[in-house]
Amino acid sequence: MATAFTETIPPSLPVPSTNGTISLDTYDEEQVRLMEERCILVTPEDKAYGEDSKKTCHLMSNINTGLLHRAFSVFLFRPKDGKLLLQKRADEKITFPSMWTNTCCSHPLSIKSELVEENQAGVKSAAIRKLPQELGIPESQLKPEDFIYLTKIHYLAPSDGLWGEHEIDYIMFSTIDVDLEINPNEVSDAKYVSKQELETMFSESGNSFTPWFKLIARDLLYPWWDEMLEKSKAEGWNLEKGEGRVNAKVLANGPRVGDLIKMI
Template sequence: MEETVVLVDDEGRDIGTMSKRLVHHRDTPLHLAFSCYVFDDRRRVLVTRRAGHKTTWPGVWTNSCCGHPAPGEPMTGAVRRRLVDELGLTPAEEITLVLPRFRYRATMADGTVENELCPVLSTVVEGDPVPDPDEVDGWEWVPWAEFAATVQDGTRDVSPWCRQQVPQLTALGPDPLAWPAASHWELPPAAVWT
């Protein structure tokens, strides 16, 4: 089944849909996505390397999981779906919304643009991932404090969205398992929470 993304206006309102296969190019329209940071009970973050054939940022290290909610799909459902499909992981019952209005635009060397309204969520899992090689070709658990410090000082090269998210996440406090949950009412209007 072809994956469809939700197109949004600058206020985050649904203005239509487009095939994911067609959405990323030199003039990528603003669309709805999400980023998820997965932790274990030792406060390590799961860092993944995107598969080498991905359309955007192939082979680049990034946060645990990213994706696009389908039209009408709850954000929490989209996160669960991608964690299972991409990483073979079952998240904890609680998925926490931490940055409800994160937005970024970034351009690859070949001119391909990412242009996303991309709420950021976090969850806790038990066990190691069993990634789908079509999505992920490397992973590691890294203590959050170390990961955040090396992203912010530039010694760890990561995706442009991760590079922008980490300082905002760090501002929420040093313990990722104690980050305050944002209200789902702060999500873009096009996003469904549950």
């Protein structure tokens, strides 16, 4: 059952009906361990009211009752050319295995540092925890001020008949140089792509993509990507001459920043 933070859960909010009855014996041992992490339960207005395991939050039997948790999606761009870093989720992943997606997508946990809502400090702290775990980026290269919060989306996406996602997902851009040493239990491949290269990937039948990444790319990513590149050019970035850098901070306080966008 969900654990309340400071008050009893109102009757109108969903309470998980299925958790320990689903066996994880056939899944990867490390991925099973991660399923015990404690996600933050939220209302459709993104008000935190409790916590439960990652396993419980991702079972469709609970999602279908309305169980909703908080998440984040990082889009990390290379400053010299504005290319986006993609990752391909490992075959071992329990949800959405072997799919291409944005740089890093995960969940803030129900711990003190990741529950802080002011200036999105909690989700930024979670990103700084997960980027090293998944992609081997040294934590010393990651600073909260380098993550530019743009908006949050409410979406629902089944993975298969058993698992899925139902999240309020905080979207953050970052433009920093990083070193990669990918964790093969989390990520099977990673590469930087331009807009045109990403569009080509989407058109190729052999590629599959996470549903949240497809949603964000369809409605949000390309306009923000264009805006970031154009405003960075105005501030001195010139790819041909190798001058300046792409800077996500030019998007701060731009259109739709801070809105909660429903994609369900």
